[in-house]
Amino acid sequence: MNKPHHDRTHHAKKATGIGDPQCFKGEAGPAKFKAGDRVRVRDLPDIFYTRCQVYTRGAVGTVTMAVYESPPAEDEAWDNTEHPEWFYSVAFRQKDLWPDYPDTYPNDTLETEFSERWLEKA
Amino acid sequence: MAKTHSDTKKEAAHKHGDHPAAPMVEEVSDFEILEMAVRELAIEKGLFTAEDHRRWTEYVHSLGPLPAARLAAKAWLDPEFKKLALTDGVKASLAVGVDWINSPPTGFGTPSDYCNFRVLADTPKLKHVVVCTLCSCYPRPILGQSPEWYRTPNYRRRLVRWPRQVLSEFGLQLPPDVEIRIADSNQKTRYMVLPVRPAGTEGWTEDELAEIVTRDCLIGVALPKPGVTSNTKRPIHPAVHPLHHGH
Numbered sequence: 001m002n003k004p005h006h007d008r009t010h011h012a013k014k015a016t017g018i019g020d021p022q023c024f025k026g027e028a029g030p031a032k033f034k035a036g037d038r039v040r041v042r043d044l045p046d047i048f049y050t051r052c053q054v055y056t057r058g059a060v061g062t063v064t065m066a067v068y069e070s071p072p073a074e075d076e077a078w079d080n081t082e083h084p085e086w087f088y089s090v091a092f093r094q095k096d097l098w099p100d101y102p103d104t105y106p107n108d109t110l111e112t113e114f115s116e117r118w119l120e121k122a
Numbered sequence: 123m124a125k126t127h128s129d130t131k132k133e134a135a136h137k138h139g140d141h142p143a144a145p146m147v148e149e150v151s152d153f154e155i156l157e158m159a160v161r162e163l164a165i166e167k168g169l170f171t172a173e174d175h176r177r178w179t180e181y182v183h184s185l186g187p188l189p190a191a192r193l194a195a196k197a198w199l200d201p202e203f204k205k206l207a208l209t210d211g212v213k214a215s216l217a218v219g220v221d222w223i224n225s226p227p228t229g230f231g232t233p234s235d236y237c238n239f240r241v242l243a244d245t246p247k248l249k250h251v252v253v254c255t256l257c258s259c260y261p262r263p264i265l266g267q268s269p270e271w272y273r274t275p276n277y278r279r280r281l282v283r284w285p286r287q288v289l290s291e292f293g294l295q296l297p298p299d300v301e302i303r304i305a306d307s308n309q310k311t312r313y314m315v316l317p318v319r320p321a322g323t324e325g326w327t328e329d330e331l332a333e334i335v336t337r338d339c340l341i342g343v344a345l346p347k348p349g350v351t352s353n354t355k356r357p358i359h360p361a362v363h364p365l366h367h368g369h
Contacts, residue, residue, distance in 0.1 A: 019212070019223040019237040021310045051256055051308050055282065068238050070310055087309060094304075098283060104298050110282060112306035 011081060011086035021070035028069035032116055037063045039090060040122040041114060049077035052118050060122045064111060068079040072115035085116040181226055185266040187337040189218040190314050193241070193264070194340065195331035198290035198319040204243070207316065209240035220264045236310035239264070242303075243316045243341075249300055250315045251289065251342030253281040253306045265340060269353075272341065279365060282306060287362055292343040293354060305342075315342040322348040 007013075015023040033039060043057040051073035067089050073079040094101045094108040101108070152186050193214060197204035207214035212222045222237035239261060254260065258273040271277050281288045285302050287327040289295070296302065305313045317339050323331060338344035338353045 017224060021238055022223070051358060053255055053306070053308060056256075067311060073309065089311070092302070094285075105286060105302070107283065107299065107301035108303070109301060110304040110306060113309035113311060115309075 008079075010119070011079070013049055014081075021068040021087075024071065024084040025062045026069070028086045028116075031066045031086040031088075033063045033066065033086075033088055033119060033121075035063055035065050038122040039088070039119040041090075042118050042120055043086070044046075044118065046074065048074070050074050052114060053076075053112070055097055056092070056112065056114075059092055059096050061090040061096065063119075064089045064091050067113060070119060086117050087113050088119060089113050092121070123216070128352075140209045153225045178226070183267065185262060187265045187340055189220045190213070190261070190340045191332040191335035192218045192328065193314075194316050194335045195328045197241070197243075198331055199317055199328055204316075207241045208243055211241045211314075212237055214241070215239060215264055218264070222263050225263050235259075236312065237263075238311045240305075240311050240313050241316050242305060242313055244318050244342075246318060247300055248303060249296055249342065250303050250305055250313075251285060252279065252307060252313045252315060253278055255279070255282055256308040259307045260310060261314050265314060265337065269337065269341075276361065282363065284363065289343060291359055292338070294344055314340045317346050320346050321346060332336070 004022070011020075034121070038060060039062075040060045041052070041056045044052075046052065054060060067087045069084045069086055070076070071084050075081070075083060089111055091109050091111045093106075094110060095103075095106065097110060161175060164170060165175070181325065184272055193207060196217065197207045197214075203214065204219065207344070215222055231357070242252075244250055253272075255278045258268055260268040260272065262268075282304055285304055286296070306311050317335070319331070320334070323334070333351050334346045334348060336344060336346070336351065336353050339346045344354070
């Protein structure tokens with residue numbers, strides 16, 4: 001069978017001297033969310049690989065910034081870099097992540113990143 | 123039949139009476155075995171040589187937290203530089219001799235694998251602390267190798283869930299009105315904390331200031347203090363709330 005040729009060094013060729021995620025700049029199209037938007041983390045299936053933490057699923061937080069464009073981890077794990085997405089940094093109140101977080105510390109927060117597919121408007 | 127490992131061990135034990143020789147290596151983890159296997163395959167395949175690997179390892183181990191400490195000191199002294207550090211950490215790192223993009227061995231960010239670098243500025247009412255709950259992502263080009271405790275499941279699990287308890291194990295107790303903000307670096311951003319410049323450092327030079335910004339201050343589990351120039355030894359406590367699966 002004639003297998004299509006896959007260049008295993010394509011990522012290195014693209015990123016050298018530019019940096020990753022910088023090398024995917026401009027490839028994701030317009031960003032769906034902006035700083036200040038309230039978003040909910042979707043609970044998508046993740047059969048093979050994900051970097052979207054279970055403890056954030058279903059929680060509502062606030063976008064602090066659109067950080068960069070990159071293929072999402074779920075694709076990149078399989079060397080698929082064809083569909084970059086915007087990544088967002090999202091801040092959550094600790095109480096919204098952990099319902100029994102002590103009320104003594106209502107100000108505590110956690111910030112982490114998600115690719116666009118994991119977020120929906122809240 | 124060749125002697126098995128345990129036969130040899132028994133003989134050694136016999137020879138030395140009741141005091142068998144301690145094993146040379148206590149434990150080799152699955153990950154170390156995996157790393158060796160992949161490395162040896164890569165060398166056999168000609169992707170890199172054993173000499174390349176030795177050189178890179180040596181390079182990685184030559185990195186340390188000093189450039190990040192200097193970056194913090196510079197940001198304390200120069201408001202313009204602080205602005206740059208907060209908006210473009212990669213560019214600001216150049217001022218302390220760290221080139222995220224073109225650093226060896228690959229020239230696109232390794233050994234940290236990714237080069238989106240954010241400096242998180244503390245204020246008197248906001249304290250950042252960094253963790254990677256998925257593995258142990260760490261801003262290696264500017265902070266060097268992560269400390270052992272940073273990579274432990276104990277720290278990674280518990281910091282996001284019980285940050286105040288974990289910080290108090292490091293000797294850092296903060297009043298309730300201070301917001302603790304945990305940065306979970308599980309995608310392509312690497313973080314360092316820019317602590318608040320402590321009182322008692324008025325008129326200090328950049329060199330003097332950089333000396334009190336320890337690695338722990340840059341991860342966020344300690345605050346800089348005049349006279350303290352090294353990380354304190356971390357006491358080991360059992361988990362206050364042991365992990366229950368299926369939350």
